[in-house]
Amino acid sequence: MNNLKDRVTIYEVAKASGVSLATVSRVINKQNNVTPETRAKVEATIARLGYKPSGLAQALATNKSTNIGIVIPSANYVYISNFLNGITEVAKEKGFTLSLFSTSHSRDDAINVLEKVITSHVDGAIIFDDELDEEDVAKLSSYYVPTVVINNKVEGERTGCVIFGYEHNLIHILEQYFEKDGSKCPIFLHVHNCGRLLARTEKAFVKACNNASKEYKIMNVDDSYTRSYQDFKAYFKTHKSGYFIAYRDSIAAAIVNAATDSGLNIPEDVEVISLIGTKYANITRPTLSSFNINLQEVGKRAMYMLIDLSNNELMQKTYKFESTYVKRQSTKE
Amino acid sequence: MNNLKDRVTIYEVAKASGVSLATVSRVINKQNNVTPETRAKVEATIARLGYKPSGLAQALATNKSTNIGIVIPSANYVYISNFLNGITEVAKEKGFTLSLFSTSHSRDDAINVLEKVITSHVDGAIIFDDELDEEDVAKLSSYYVPTVVINNKVEGERTGCVIFGYEHNLIHILEQYFEKDGSKCPIFLHVHNCGRLLARTEKAFVKACNNASKEYKIMNVDDSYTRSYQDFKAYFKTHKSGYFIAYRDSIAAAIVNAATDSGLNIPEDVEVISLIGTKYANITRPTLSSFNINLQEVGKRAMYMLIDLSNNELMQKTYKFESTYVKRQSTKE
DNA sequence: TTGTAAGCGTTATCAG
DNA sequence: CTGATAACGCTTACAA
Numbered sequence: 048m049n050n051l052k053d054r055v056t057i058y059e060v061a062k063a064s065g066v067s068l069a070t071v072s073r074v075i076n077k078q079n080n081v082t083p084e085t086r087a088k089v090e091a092t093i094a095r096l097g098y099k100p101s102g103l104a105q106a107l108a109t110n111k112s113t114n115i116g117i118v119i120p121s122a123n124y125v126y127i128s129n130f131l132n133g134i135t136e137v138a139k140e141k142g143f144t145l146s147l148f149s150t151s152h153s154r155d156d157a158i159n160v161l162e163k164v165i166t167s168h169v170d171g172a173i174i175f176d177d178e179l180d181e182e183d184v185a186k187l188s189s190y191y192v193p194t195v196v197i198n199n200k201v202e203g204e205r206t207g208c209v210i211f212g213y214e215h216n217l218i219h220i221l222e223q224y225f226e227k228d229g230s231k232c233p234i235f236l237h238v239h240n241c242g243r244l245l246a247r248t249e250k251a252f253v254k255a256c257n258n259a260s261k262e263y264k265i266m267n268v269d270d271s272y273t274r275s276y277q278d279f280k281a282y283f284k285t286h287k288s289g290y291f292i293a294y295r296d297s298i299a300a301a302i303v304n305a306a307t308d309s310g311l312n313i314p315e316d317v318e319v320i321s322l323i324g325t326k327y328a329n330i331t332r333p334t335l336s337s338f339n340i341n342l343q344e345v346g347k348r349a350m351y352m353l354i355d356l357s358n359n360e361l362m363q364k365t366y367k368f369e370s371t372y373v374k375r376q377s378t379k380e
Numbered sequence: 381m382n383n384l385k386d387r388v389t390i391y392e393v394a395k396a397s398g399v400s401l402a403t404v405s406r407v408i409n410k411q412n413n414v415t416p417e418t419r420a421k422v423e424a425t426i427a428r429l430g431y432k433p434s435g436l437a438q439a440l441a442t443n444k445s446t447n448i449g450i451v452i453p454s455a456n457y458v459y460i461s462n463f464l465n466g467i468t469e470v471a472k473e474k475g476f477t478l479s480l481f482s483t484s485h486s487r488d489d490a491i492n493v494l495e496k497v498i499t500s501h502v503d504g505a506i507i508f509d510d511e512l513d514e515e516d517v518a519k520l521s522s523y524y525v526p527t528v529v530i531n532n533k534v535e536g537e538r539t540g541c542v543i544f545g546y547e548h549n550l551i552h553i554l555e556q557y558f559e560k561d562g563s564k565c566p567i568f569l570h571v572h573n574c575g576r577l578l579a580r581t582e583k584a585f586v587k588a589c590n591n592a593s594k595e596y597k598i599m600n601v602d603d604s605y606t607r608s609y610q611d612f613k614a615y616f617k618t619h620k621s622g623y624f625i626a627y628r629d630s631i632a633a634a635i636v637n638a639a640t641d642s643g644l645n646i647p648e649d650v651e652v653i654s655l656i657g658t659k660y661a662n663i664t665r666p667t668l669s670s671f672n673i674n675l676q677e678v679g680k681r682a683m684y685m686l687i688d689l690s691n692n693e694l695m696q697k698t699y700k701f702e703s704t705y706v707k708r709q710s711t712k713e
Numbered sequence: 714t715t716g717t718a719a720g721c722g723t724t725a726t727c728a729g
Numbered sequence: 730c731t732g733a734t735a736a737c738g739c740t741t742a743c744a745a
Contacts, residue, residue, distance in 0.1 A: 053524060056722055067732045072724060080730060099523065102499040103440045104722030107737045112436065114479075114500075122455070122464035131455035135482040139489065144500055146447075147478045149468040156472065166435040167447075167477055190432065191386060272663055300663045307665070330605055330633045332640070332665045389738055400716045405740060413714060437738035440721045 055098040064092040075100055102144075106168065114144045115353065116169040116192075118160055118176045120152050125296070125325040126342045130175060130197075133346025141354060143170075150178050152240065157183070165190045171353045173197065177242035193356040195349045198244055200365065207352045207361055211244060211340055212369040213322065214251035217292070220320070220372055221255035223380060224290065231290040231318065234264045236302075238294050241270065245294050248322055252292060272297040279305030287311060291319045296327045299335045303377055307333075319377040333376035340370045388431040397425040408433055435477075439501065447477045448686060449502040449525075451493055451509045453485050458629070458658040459675045463508060463530075466679025474687060476503075483511050485573065490516070498523045504686045506530065510575035526689040528682045531577055533698065540685045540694055544577060544673055545702040546655065547584035550625070553653070553705055554588035556713060557623065564623040564651065567597045569635075571627050574603065578627050581655055585625060605630040612638030620644060624652045629660045632668045636710055640666075652710040666709035673703045 061071045066085060073081050074089040081089075092098075106112040117134060119127050131147075138145050146167055150157040157178035164172050164187065172187060175197035187194050188205045196208040221233065235252045238245060249265065256263040268275045279302050288311075293299035299321035306317040313319070313333045321328055324337025345368055355361035374380060394404045399418060406414050407422040414422075425431075439445040450467060452460050464480075471478050479500055483490040490511035497505055497520065505520060508530035520527050521538045529541040554566065568585045571578060582598065589596040601608045612635050621644075626632035632654035639650040646652070646666045654661055657670025678701055688694035707713060 054722095058722075068723080069725085069732060069734095070730085073731090076724080082730065085730080097522070099495070099498045101440075101501055101722050103436055103445065103501045104737090105724075107434075107436045107440055107739090108722080108724040110737075117480075122461050122468060124461070125458065128455050128458070128461045131480075132482075135455060135480065136484075139482070139484070139492075144496060145480045147450075147464075147468065147480045149465075149472070151469075151472070159472075162432070163477060165432045168434055168436045189430070272659060297659075297663060304663070304665060326605060326630070327660060327663070330630060330637070330660070330664060332637060387738095391738075401739080402716060402718095402741080403714085406715090409740080415714060418714080434738050437721090438740075440723090441738080441740040443721075 054101070055096045057098070057100065060089065060092055060096060060098050063096060064089045112144075112168050112170050113142060114146055114167070114169050115350075116146045116148060116164040116167065116172040118148045118150065118157075118164065118172060118174045118179065120176050120178070121149050122147070125327065126323055127175070129325070129342035130346040133343035133348075134173065134350055135346075136343075137347050137350035141350070143350075150176050152178065154178050161187065165192065171195070171357055173349045173353060174199075175349075177244075193353060195353045195356065197345065197349060198242075202364070205356060207356050207364045207366070209345055209349055209352065209366040209368060212367050213244065213248050213338060216338060216370050216372055217248055217251050217322075218255040218258075220380075221252065222259065225255075225259040225261055227380060229259070229261065231288045232262060232264060233290045234266050234292070236268045236291060236293045236298060237265050238268060238270045238298070241294060244322075248292070248294075268293075268298060270295075270298070272301050276301040276305050280309060283309035283311060283317075288316045289318070291317070293319060293321050295323050296321045296325050296331070296335060296337065299337070299377065300327070300331045303331065303333060303335065313377055314379045318379060321377075324373065328373070328375065336373065336375045336378040338370040338372055340368050344368070387434070388429045390431070390433065393422065393425055393429060393431045396429060397422045445477075445501050445503050446475060447479055447500070447502050448683075449479045449481060449497045449500060449505040451481045451483065451490075451497065451505060451507045451512065453509050453511070454482050455480070458660065459656055460508070462658070462675035463679040466676035466681075467506065467683055468679075469676075470680050470683035474683070476683075483509050485511065487511050494520065498525070504528070504690055506682045506686060507532075508682075510577075526686060528686045528689065530678065530682060531575075535697070538689065540689050540697045540699070542678055542682055542685065542699040542701060545700050546577065546581050546671060549671060549703050549705055550581055550584050550655075551588040553713075554585065555592065558588075558592040558594055560713060562592070562594065564621045565595060565597060566623045567599050567625070569601045569624060569626045569631060570598050571601060571603045571631070574627060577655075581625070601626075601631060601634075603628075603631070605634050609634040609638050613642060616642035616644060616650075621649045622651070624650070626652060626654050628656050629654045629658050629664070629668060629670065632670070632710065633660070633664045636664065636666060636668065646710055647712045651712060654710075657706065661706070661708065669706065669708045669711040671703040671705055673701050677701070 057071050061068045148160040150160050171193040173195045181201050184201050188203050193205040201208045299319045302319050311317050321335045321337035324339040328335040328337040390404050394401045481493040483493050504526040506528045514534050517534050521536050526538040534541045632652045635652050644650050654668045654670035657672040661668040661670040
């Protein structure tokens with residue numbers, strides 16, 4: 048693990064070109080107080096020796112790592128991928144490097160990750176992880192790392208947040224459903240330990256049902272396609288209809304497929320809405336009605352907010368992304 | 381961006397506990413040549429002051445960053461997500477931090493990323509990106525960064541690679557198809573600029589067809605579901621059959637959906653195989669026959685290889701993952 | 714067991 | 730425009 052050993056340093060470059068460290072430093076930092084000749088000379092030996100400055104040493108000397116930490120539960124979700132993609136784009140554009148931390152849905156890991164984020168001296172952090180709460184973010188903040196939190200309303204001096212608007216739209220859709228049809232029992236699919244967004248939408252769901260004096264069900268499902276497909280195959284042996292609200296496309300797809308495979312019709316017998324719609328909502332057959340938020344845009348926005356935050360230029364500390372509802376084949380409306 | 385400013389340093393801890401820097405350093409590095417009493421004293425003030433060591437300074441002093449660089453084209457593919465997930469798991473287990481670099485399928489970006497990987501002083505790198513070739517890896521190697529390359533056979537002192545076995549299996553499947561049926565024209569879907577794996581499988585495809593003296597077609601398709609769905613809707617107006625080899629699930633799904641929506645039957649009229657199968661092959665209807673490689677395992681393996689490489693303990697420098705073929709509903713066999 | 718001091722590879726503040 | 734020299738925060742011989 049001695050990869051730094053033997054690397055050409057600024058000192059050797061200075062020696063080889065007959066100038067001082069300071070001059071070499073000026074050249075690599077593109078400062079203009081260097082004669083064209085000396086600059087050329089230094090640049091030549093840099094090229095010849097294949098010198099690359101050490102980001103580590105630079106960071107230590109300047110107090111800037113140009114590195115930002117990203118905390119996610121797992122890379123394995125499509126919406127997280129989209130989010131990451133938005134982040135990487137801005138990072139590249141603005142010259143930041145990214146450190147990826149994942150917590151695997153465990154509080155212990157999350158605490159650990161928090162420590163790592165602090166010690167790794169990032170210039171900022173973006174947290175999209177329900178294991179970490181306001182207090183944790185405050186801790187990060189106390190170490191002077193500006194933070195943007197996704198999907199959690201957090202306040203703080205060095206903190207911004209972007210939140211998702213689902214509740215309103217879900218309530219609206221349900222109201223509409225109750226008004227125009229409402230014949231099937233509304234069923235909310237609860238995934239164990241699946242975080243704030245689910246909890247909030249569940250609350251909104253209950254509220255909408257209560258407001259309309261409708262009976263509803265909360266059903267526990269497994270967070271995997273295969274498992275929940277099987278569960279719903281069993282379910283549809285005794286139940287022949289339902290108006291389902293599913294957290295993720297894959298769960299929605301499990302219901303749709305199980306229903307179809309059980310001889311039920313979509314959307315006549317069974318209707319399904321996916322809360323976190325991705326491009327796969329469009330690929331399954333029947334296609335899935337879903338709520339959508341462009342997570343790539345969320346990633347980009349988070350980066351921009353973080354950069355502003357670092358420069359003390361963030362005016363609007365909370366940014367809300369409203370979901371849009373896209374009706375497809377899995378619902379009548 | 382002065383996030384380091386005001387952070388508690390080892391020096392302040394030393395002063396506050398009335399010991400020297402060295403002692404504090406010993407304590408935080410869990411060396412055993414410290415009296416329990418002084419250790420306790422130091423630990424107390426560390427806790428009181430909320431001191432966290434600077435990873436930067438540690439890395440500079442020890443020549444070890446415990447950070448490894450991951451180079452990918454984009455975070456936006458399911459198979460890349462799976463790969464990342466495998467990596468993050470091992471990283472956590474072994475105490476590494478990850479730096480994520482994405483090249484966006486551009487050679488320029490890739491070169492840029494390479495520079496960044498070098499300057500960021502990672503202890504190693506994992507490259508899963510077709511823009512970077514053997515020469516680039518050699519460059520990395522010349523800066524003493526051990527590297528594991530995915531999907532490219534690369535040799536070098538500080539280099540390992542994991543490669544994917546598709547050709548054999550594809551040829552086998554095709555031979556079988558020609559033998560048992562072979563009535564439909566085999567069509568390989570070429571995605572512009574889509575990298576080595578596609579090129580290799582395309583070659584294998586051509587070879588198998590030639591060996592069997594079968595006519596075949598290579599068709600250019602767009603690398604997006606929506607676009608290729610439209611293209612195939614148009615295509616199936618005039619063509620009523622085909623045996624398609626698609627690169628990705630989403631392309632395979634586009635064909636299957638377009639065919640179905642055009643009144644054709646799967647697999648009677650149209651058969652489709654997806655080369656890079658993901659869990660979505662199982663979710664679409666009809667389900668997609670596909671070749672599978674567990675990319676999570678690939679990620680894990682790459683990490684283990686990299687760690688061994690760093691310790692000069694990597695015996696087997698090339699590791700091959702054979703794809704497995706899973707027949708589903710989109711083919712007869 | 715503990716402290717002193719040199720060094721890791723840079724940048725930055727001074728003089729010159 | 731250029732060169733010493735002191736930081737940056739930590740580790741690690743070497744001394745005590």
